[in-house]
Amino acid sequence: MTRFNTAKLAMSVFIASEAVFFAFLIAAYIYYYAAVVHGPSPSDSLNPPRTLIFTICLLASSGTLWMAERRLSAGRRPGFRLWLGATIALGAMFIFGQATEYAGLIAKSLSPARNLFGATFFTLTGFHGLHVICGLISLSVLLGLTFVRSFGQKEISGVAAISMYWHFVDAVWIVIFSLVYLTVWL
Amino acid sequence: MSDTPFIPGLLDSAVPVPSRSVWLEWISTVDHKRIGFLYLFTTLFFFCVGGLEALLMRIQLAWPGNTFLGPDVYNQIFTMHGTTMVFLVVVPLLLGLANYLTPLMIGASDMALPRLNALSFWVFLFGGILLYFSFASGHAPSAGWFSYAPLSEKGYSTRSGQDYWALALLGIGVGTIATAINLIVTIVNLRTEGLTFRRLPLFVWMVFVNSFLIIFALPALNASLVMLLIDRQLNAHFFTQLGGGSPLLWQHYFWSFGHPEVYIMVLPAFGIISEVIPVFSRKPIFGYSFVAASTVAIALLSIGVWAHHMFAVGLGHAWEYAFGASSLLIAVPTGVKVFNWIATMWGGSIRFTTSMLFAIAFLFTFTIGGLSGVTFATVPIDWQVTDTYYVVAHMHYVLFGGTLFAVMAGIYYWFPKMSGRMLSERWGSAHFWLMFIGFHMTFFIQHFLGLDGMPRRVYTYPDHPGWAIMNLISTIGAFVIGISVLVLLSNIVVSLRRGDLAGDNPWEAWTLEWATTSPPPEHNFDSVPPVRGPRPLWDLAHPEGGQA
Numbered sequence: 166m167t168r169f170n171t172a173k174l175a176m177s178v179f180i181a182s183e184a185v186f187f188a189f190l191i192a193a194y195i196y197y198y199a200a201v202v203h204g205p206s207p208s209d210s211l212n213p214p215r216t217l218i219f220t221i222c223l224l225a226s227s228g229t230l231w232m233a234e235r236r237l238s239a240g241r242r243p244g245f246r247l248w249l250g251a252t253i254a255l256g257a258m259f260i261f262g263q264a265t266e267y268a269g270l271i272a273k274s275l276s277p278a279r280n281l282f283g284a285t286f287f288t289l290t291g292f293h294g295l296h297v298i299c300g301l302i303s304l305s306v307l308l309g310l311t312f313v314r315s316f317g318q319k320e321i322s323g324v325a326a327i328s329m330y331w332h333f334v335d336a337v338w339i340v341i342f343s344l345v346y347l348t349v350w351l
Numbered sequence: 352m353s354d355t356p357f358i359p360g361l362l363d364s365a366v367p368v369p370s371r372s373v374w375l376e377w378i379s380t381v382d383h384k385r386i387g388f389l390y391l392f393t394t395l396f397f398f399c400v401g402g403l404e405a406l407l408m409r410i411q412l413a414w415p416g417n418t419f420l421g422p423d424v425y426n427q428i429f430t431m432h433g434t435t436m437v438f439l440v441v442v443p444l445l446l447g448l449a450n451y452l453t454p455l456m457i458g459a460s461d462m463a464l465p466r467l468n469a470l471s472f473w474v475f476l477f478g479g480i481l482l483y484f485s486f487a488s489g490h491a492p493s494a495g496w497f498s499y500a501p502l503s504e505k506g507y508s509t510r511s512g513q514d515y516w517a518l519a520l521l522g523i524g525v526g527t528i529a530t531a532i533n534l535i536v537t538i539v540n541l542r543t544e545g546l547t548f549r550r551l552p553l554f555v556w557m558v559f560v561n562s563f564l565i566i567f568a569l570p571a572l573n574a575s576l577v578m579l580l581i582d583r584q585l586n587a588h589f590f591t592q593l594g595g596g597s598p599l600l601w602q603h604y605f606w607s608f609g610h611p612e613v614y615i616m617v618l619p620a621f622g623i624i625s626e627v628i629p630v631f632s633r634k635p636i637f638g639y640s641f642v643a644a645s646t647v648a649i650a651l652l653s654i655g656v657w658a659h660h661m662f663a664v665g666l667g668h669a670w671e672y673a674f675g676a677s678s679l680l681i682a683v684p685t686g687v688k689v690f691n692w693i694a695t696m697w698g699g700s701i702r703f704t705t706s707m708l709f710a711i712a713f714l715f716t717f718t719i720g721g722l723s724g725v726t727f728a729t730v731p732i733d734w735q736v737t738d739t740y741y742v743v744a745h746m747h748y749v750l751f752g753g754t755l756f757a758v759m760a761g762i763y764y765w766f767p768k769m770s771g772r773m774l775s776e777r778w779g780s781a782h783f784w785l786m787f788i789g790f791h792m793t794f795f796i797q798h799f800l801g802l803d804g805m806p807r808r809v810y811t812y813p814d815h816p817g818w819a820i821m822n823l824i825s826t827i828g829a830f831v832i833g834i835s836v837l838v839l840l841s842n843i844v845v846s847l848r849r850g851d852l853a854g855d856n857p858w859e860a861w862t863l864e865w866a867t868t869s870p871p872p873e874h875n876f877d878s879v880p881p882v883r884g885p886r887p888l889w890d891l892a893h894p895e896g897g898q899a
Contacts, residue, residue: 168539168540168542169539169540171463171464171536171540174535174536174539174540175463175464175467175532175533175536178531178532178535178536178566179528179532181566181567182528182531182532182566182567182569182570183570185566185567185570185571186570186573186574188570189570189571189574189575189604190574193574193578193589193600193604196597196600197589197595197596197597200595200596200597201595202595203594203595276585277581277585277586277587278585278586278587278588280588280594280595281587281588281589281594281595281596283587284581284582284585284587284588284589284596285589287581288577288578288581288587292577
């Protein structure tokens with residue numbers, strides 16, 4: 166007998182574990198924040214308004230995924246596909262924003278080797294970016310599956326689990342954005 | 352993989368396998384029992400490798416000024432010994448047992464996520480192979496199993512062994528977390544009708560709590576490892592003084608994983624002891640809920656004691672008092688357990704099987720290790736003996752004399768279930784006495800070497816009064832342990848072919864795994880007996896009720 170949805174329960178436990186991983190990276194960022202004395206600092210490297218635009222994309226993607234799930238539970242496959250596609254597009258926009266941001270910073274010779282800001286910044290935002298990419302791959306697999314099979318209860322709980330993951334990655338970004346970018350304005 | 356059914360028993364028929372060779376069946380298996388075997392055989396292999404490394408060290412240390420291994424090789428060997436025993440033996444050995452036993456003990460047909468289970472094993476295995484591949488790269492890691500920065504950094508560990516170390520541990524860490532997720536979901540979701548948390552076998556309880564510890568502790572290791580790798584590969588300065596980094600942060604991060612890890616390595620062993628002692632004392636466990644609750648207490652406390660590994664760095668008195676006190680506190684729930692086990696034996700009709708002998712040896716040895724642990728929580732004593740053989744002795748008393756003795760008890764107890772045959776009791780008692788005597792010969796004396804100031808991790812030592820003879824005794828003891836392992840291996844090999852047939856329930860035990868055949872069929876149970884209490888098979892045999 167099954168007491169909870171297996172996929173959702175497993176994903177919750179996984180997310181708890183991931184949260185600890187990010188907590189340690191975030192703690193390292195805070196710990197070294199004051200230690201940066203030489204070289205670039207957040208205020209002369211980062212462009213918060215620009216990042217805010219891509220942040221809005223990522224946050225919106227949580228909304229579109231929620232819409233997609235509602236279409237799915239209503240059994241409306243074309244709507245599901247559409248909202249899922251929108252989610253992937255918004256997530257890809259975020260990754261595009263991050264990639265161009267990285268390219269600009271590296272052109273200004275900020276790298277993990279440059280100073281502790283570089284090290285903690287690229288580690289924290291980079292691992293978040295990797296998580297977004299993993300989410301994009303999972304969502305794309307889901308999108309592909311809509312074309313090859315019908316979605317029963319098992320697939321629906323798979324979608325629910327991936328959706329939990331996606332919202333989690335979003336929530337982590339809210340913390341990172343506030344900590345890394347918004348503090349520039351302080 | 353589109354139409355693969357989630358029930359593993361159906362998998363073989365659903366996936367077209369070109370040639371059904373035995374190898375392919377093992378490689379593609381998602382059956383928790385087979386994966387459990389894969390874990391057990393892999394860890395047995397690494398146990399022998401790590402043991403041989405220990406013997407090499409003991410040969411080097413047999414007399415002062417020995418030149419058997421040079422300092423550089425010695426550093427590699429002790430690093431590999433520690434890393435192997437912690438990450439490739441003790442933790443996966445316990446996970447392997449948990450993998451095999453948990454579904455059987457809760458009346459399930461498999462783990463909740465069988466394919467994730469297979470993935471976890473293979474990721475773990477390739478992590479292990481990556482660690483040993485470092486030898487092929489020319490230089491194994493040599494910064495110790497906790498790889499303190501800056502020694503583990505590029506400036507001091509110039510060759511790639513340290514990178515293999517970090518990558519291997521990342522792989523092993525990911526596999527371990529995946530298994531823990533699987534165990535939690537399995538225990539929450541797949542318990543049979545009536546098997547509430549107040550009736551759960553204590554081994555499963557410990558595995559459950561342990562899995563949460565893994566979930567919360569291993570990410571700390573993974574975060575430290577990626578930071579170390581970024582330091583080494585991308586020339587960052589997380590843990591190097593140069594550029595403002597902090598070697599101390601590595602210690603904080605590593606031990607906030609490392610101390611929970613100590614309990615990850617011992618909680619399932621507590622579980623084994625809590626199954627073995629009642630069965631061979633013919634009494635239910637004394638204070639079931641105390642044993643379960645004290646486990647939760649240990650797990651919670653273990654998160655707040657990490658800095659007691661770091662008293663020597665000078666944290667300041669306030670921190671030292673706090674961590675000293677929390678470390679003393681953890682002795683309380685552990686002590687509760689020891690008293691529960693003794694009270695279970697008290698007045699019971701004890702059967703001295705090999706399994707029970709190991710369980711009793713566990714109680715004895717683990718208590719000594721626990722007591723020397725309490726001395727470390729006393730900060731000035733810690734300052735005096737830090738990084739000496741006193742630490743080595745303590746750690747082996749809890750990990751070898753504690754966990755491994757418990758695992759031996761578990762192997763003798765569950766081998767009949769797993770194989771359908773009994774291990775020989777005569778060989779078993781030879782194994783037990785050799786291992787017990789060899790262990791105490793090797794490690795008891797190291798307490799005195801440590802108190803006398805002999806530093807650990809140094810490849811040789813001067814001829815101070817008494818050091819030569821004490822080290823020689825320790826080395827002889829290590830070889831006695833080596834012989835005892837050979838006896839165990841022979842016992843396993845011979846008994847697999849010629850051991851007495853076990854039957855379903857050779858020990859007249861009470862938990863669900865004994866209700867099915869030995870070995871169990873692929874789907875585990877034809878029918879799961881009803882569960883109305885913590886000892887379902889006792890209830891089944893005594894339908895009128897009544898106590899033991």
